[in-house]
Amino acid sequence: MLKDITIGQFFPGTSVIHKMDARVKLLLTAAFIVMLFIADSLRALCVGIAFTLIVYPISGIPIKMMWKSVKPIIPIVIITALLNLFFIRTGNVYWKWKFIKITSEGVDTASFMAIRIICLIIGSSILTYTTSPIDLTDAIERLLSPLKKLKVPVHELAMMMTIALRFIPTLIEETDKIMSAQKARGADIETGGPVKKAKALIPILIPLFVASFRHAEELALAMECRCYHGGEGRTRMKQLHLSWRDLAGTVFVCLFFAGVIVVNHIVK
Amino acid sequence: MAVIKTEGLTYVYGEGTPFRKVAVDHIDLEIEEGEFVGIIGHTGSGKSTLIQHFNGLLKPTEGSVYIDGEKLWDDKAKLRPIRFKVGLVFQYPEYQLFEETVYKDIAFGPKNMGLDDDEIDRRIKETARMVGLKPEMLEKSPFDLSGGQKRRVAIAGVMAMNPKVLILDEPASGLDPKGRERILSMLKDYHKQTGNTVLLVSHSMEDIAKNAQKILVMNKAKLFCYDETVKVFHRSEELRQMGLSVPQITRVFDRLKAMGIGLDDDVYTVKYAAELVLSMLKRREG
Amino acid sequence: MSSFIEIRDLEFSYINEIEEPPVVTEVLKGVTLDINKGEFVAVLGHNGSGKSTLAKCINGINIPQKGSVSVDGMSVADENNLLDIRQKVGMVFQNPDNQIVATIVEEDVAFALENMGVDPKEIRRRVDEALKTVGMYEYRLHAPHKLSGGQKQRVAIAGIIAMRPDCILLDEPTAMLDPKGRAEVMKTIKELNENGVTIVLITHYMEEAVQADRVVVIDGGEIVLDNEPKKIFSQVNTLKNLGLDVPQVTELCHILRSEGVDLPDDVITEEECVEKLYELLG
Incomplete structure (x- = not known):
């Protein structure tokens, strides 16, 4: 069912990571991603793995939830790994059959890529699981607020994001309902060629548009x-303030970041 | 022969997830052709899930559904023709209107059935009359109509498919008293004129009491009872314990009964209540 | 002393400027109405009678084209008053989905206070208080779209009462709810009124209207009846002609009276009806 899709996959909890300032989390996640990308060897990447393995248990996110966000990218990981495995032909040959050749460098690169993608997903999922969408948009709004001076409508953009997040589940539910209603009137959405299928969408899309306008107007x-009355003079209930957690988190990330750089150099 | 028959019908949402929920639980049911059935049950009792099985929008997790003697889901290709026998009007059906004109919108269902243009035209005119839409309205955009009119256009769109069974989920919700009355009397006329089976889902016991010959009560995913209206209201105490509201007039006469006024009948419409009181007074005088 | 809400000869029309020439739809045709602090007023009228338009005139969403509307002495025609007026007169709409802005219940309740620029600590306090008042405190961290209709509507009410308004306008707040949700919302409304909040409730449900102190009936953009519920519902024929309903018990007594049975014409509650019928038949 469409309804079961979760958007803004927030998982409420009380871990240290949950309690960290969303702005800091956002910046640290960005740092983590950079860290993964500057690691230029499997050994350097091990620092990233270690980081993920330490941070993930602290977040208190159940393994099932994490699996849910990793699962969809598994095919991509496998394809990338396979491509690297078979197409890198340099290094020691481990195994050979006709034109297929598996080499040490192929194995290294394949596992390197796979691990990097998985760490990336786990890391960013920890951010979205531990931060409510509203905190996240709020953090973006505040991080971008210097742009207000350049006449960028930061508050309006953030408000739009919040409302979009709020209405996605409502619209999904509505789509579900309209689809059932049109199916009950004999609409055939599943069969036929692409043109027929596109045409069959009209009875669903028009009511959906009308519904969105109605929502927008009433909202x-x-x-x-x-x-x-706009962003002017607005206060926020949830004050973001930096605490020892944020400081500790920052130091922690910096240490690992430095770790990656050091390993990179040693390997060379 | 029963027009709708279910055997051990069970439906489970989110099987294998933490959100698993049995929405309907082993329902055995036979609805005879030509009846006007009221379906009641509080939100989450499974009534919406149940009716979506009757025209194959949902596939039973277990058990089976027969429409007009034919088993649903035996052959997926046959599903669509069977679906045309059961018209389903969802709650707030006006939100599904999409065509440029009322005429075209009502034509959507019959067209999908593959009827020829003359037959479609005949049906549109007939249903428009039945739901009280004036001929000049057919050329208007459905989005220019009032709320009550839109609702009637949407219902006409399903009626025009001339289904053997017409199911309506809360067709009067959100309308003012006059609009409610209009929809309900329209359904009553439709039932009388076509002889088709009508299933009316409603929270309003007053509306059900006034119209339905039989009532189907759902409670906690199970079929609580399916019986004649009088017999169901005879169990008004149980209905109330389920959290269902019985008509105000029924509550009044239940209380009078409890106070020792000898009423042997179950009262659920105002008209009947008045007759009953008058005949009691007459008996006393006589 | 002037009343809390003062409406004088109010006229309002919707103008559709897309059409050529512009189409003017006259909705309110000279409404005069006073509502005092602490009153519970039910507004009845069929769809299109102008009740919602009237409500929107009270908190300055619609600006009167003729006549005047003032709240606590402040005219809605003066734009500088609007924020104050909207804080004093909150509004709850029919569709609970379309008035919840945030993705978390407590964030939504805080929305108005944030707009008003209230101090964060004070917001926290008032949000908790408002959620407790409507009995939704334990759901404060839930996502609104997972709540039932009645619960959503109570969250919407909490979002309004957090502003500490003197008056709440409710435009058919129970129309989209099931009986359970309706009962929840009505209970909340009555409790608020008992605590001194003025209530203006637009509804189609007569059993809700009988709970008010006063019933105002609008038809064709004019006030046609304005009295206490008993005096309104006793006019069964007038109401039916206006496209309105009466409670079943009132209808029963009306039918019996027309048959010459000796019953009062102002029976509007179940209790009264049981009592009178018991006297008659017992």
């Missing part, structure tokens, strides 16, 4: 009734 009215 705007409700927001106006609740004294909304």
